[in-house]
Amino acid sequence: MLFTEVVSPVLAVNPVTWARSQMAFTLAAHIILVPLGVSWAFFTLLANYRAIRHQDEAALALAQRWSKYMAVTFAVGAVTGTVLSFEFGLLWPRFMGRWGGAFGVPFAFEGLFFFTEAIFVAIYIYGWRRLKPWTHFWTGVPIVIAGVFGSISVIAANAWMNDPSGFTLNSSGQVVKVDPMGVIFNRAMPLQAAHMVVAAYIVGGFLIASVYAMGMLRGRNDRYHRLGFLIPFTVAAIATPIQMAVGDSLTRWIYTNQPIKFAAIELVPQTRSDVPETLLGHLNANGTVSGGIGIPGMASWLSDPKTGTATVVQGLNTVPVDDEPTIVQINTVHLSWDIMIGLGTLLFLLSVWYGLYWAIRRDMPRSRWFLRIAAASGILSILTMEAGWVVTEVGRQPWIVYNYMKVEDAATGNTGVWITFVAVVLLYIGVGVTTILVMRGMSRRFRQDGGFDEHDTPYGPAEPLAPAPTPDHRDDQPVAVP
């Protein structure tokens, strides 16, 4: 009785907002680890290749250490990914109950790739001293491939929410027929997947490079740091202009297929032509736009350069009242868009700086300002990616399955979600801080000890068991003491 009369009312809080917050938070955390899981193996293989080809000691040390950091972030990513699969059911049971037969399909393949990736991460770490150099190199290749296809699978599921296809409904709205190929290869998938995979290489590249840029700013100008910077940064710098092209095509796809998301992105209250590109600014409750800097006709022109500023952009006024996103959601989408484009442009300019300097001087820029911005590029690229993801997700509101099911109809009825939300936030802060501390500790140890030992890493081979103990073991003995 105590439970129903006293405890229950305290716990009874509308779960939709909390479910949404929890999903957003856990996804936002997981998405930081994704680029590392997808792209780090590629950078490692580049260093590994160099090490074998040119007998490059610094490249070898780099590849070995990267493979160990990678194992840590991979293991944490596996955990935060597992939480997401719990949350599909715990937070969105009605969504899964109705759409699981379609939406769930890509995950069957994602599981396959994830398993493969985990196994080869272990084999790769294991093989450093136990396999021949080139054999060992090739055991790293499946990690790269599985990483790319794994993230494509997950994005296929997300793209399906934007462009639901590959199923047939009966008159009562139940899914009665599923075409798995139609689900996986929905129309939103190719561009969205390309956008994410390229983003993974950009964020992974800038993030890893930024650590070595920090090192250089502190005066560590050895070859090890130089390579550690050059390899990921070069990949990211090459990927950045590619991303702008992919992003441009994706936006035009949204213009055609998700006009309301596009209207929110560009802050277009009324359907019209000659729509300005509004930088910053916000939408008011009465449907007017205030603040911001408008570039006349630009949004129309970008939507379809062929028709130029005469291109008509569908406005937010065309949404039926029941299906309207809220003003806050619209402004969130618009602001996130501006952040993504703004920071993306900054990263592009940084890449251009690097590229031009390299073309002329055959070297990386040595100016402190370049290194400072490069040191910030990791965080900036994460923010860019997060902002882009907010555009995708909030831009779909109020729908969870575009035009088929709303978020509020998908959520759990369990009223205690706010408790799990608070707990998840605390737990993830702990995990996040620990991850960084552990990696810093590894870095310090690498600098002090040098050498290579594959046992002290997740997925690493089992440590050989020390001989049975003698009576006088001390508590502070390193290693071998669990």
Place this chain on the structure above:
Amino acid sequence: MSTAVAVILFVGVTAYALFGGADFGAGFWDLVAGGAVRGERPRAVIDHSIGPVWEANHVWLIFCFVVLWTSFPEAFASITLTLFVPLTIAAFGIVLRGSSFAFRKAVLRTRDRRNFGAAFAVSSVIVPFCMGAVAGAIATGRVPAGGEAGDPVHSWINPTSLLGGVLAVVVVAYLSAVYLVWDARRADDVAMVEYFRRRAVVAAVVAGAVALAGIFILRADAPFLYHGLTTRALPLVIASALCGVASLVLLIRGAHRYARILSIGAVASVVLAWGVAQWPYVIPETMKVSTTAAPSGTLEAILVAFGCAVVLVLPALGLLYTLDQRSLLPGEGAETG
């Protein structure tokens, strides 16, 4: 086709019980190994037994989830709506365990290792208990049909769920102790062989006692499941009992090799017996496998993915295990080879 997918689902559940279970069990023995000094040696053996693909064992859980939510989406919705609390606790336990796994090997200070070790050990006990409770709730039909929420409290706090939870903890401890005997033997550590052998015997006896008590609990609390276990699934129940008793006898007499296989047999057959006993239902007496299954397109996709896994992942996994079993560097000695 729905039958094939249901079988695959149960293969996944069994694999999770065997591989994931042994890992959870190792966490249990870590937890009860005593203080830092007394528990040092057992913990070293436990640590050592944690192989390179260790956390990959837990991919089986994801596997079960994916098969369940694609192939039986309504059942999945009912389960997650009703069993919100135990599943949430299990999820937290898995985060703690998984991140301890990520960090423990990467830190060298004893104090840090012990903290991560504690998080690891405690969650190793909580997770199987919750999973067992969830199984109990499903098996007794306390999860309603049609994507509806059942009683959030009594669905998993009831005699059968309690039995399921306790049995899960005891069984994984038993399984793991038997494996650890094997690992200690490979390391030629006589004291630890004896240490884990004694614990395996105790765990086997306790598991047997809990299972016996379970018969009476199920008869009173879960008539449908009880009926299934005493008819359709009876051969499996008997097989499990025989394997259990035989492994106990071998453990007492010190013949470890067959004890290991028999313990696997005992656990696998008891999990399969659950599946057979509640056939043809996903959730007994309300949701049938054949009628709640997703459209055939989905099921085909699952079968294809499973086929790919058998062709691609299993050989890779085999390669890793092989590499791990042979193969040491000259400096690393031969004791684990």
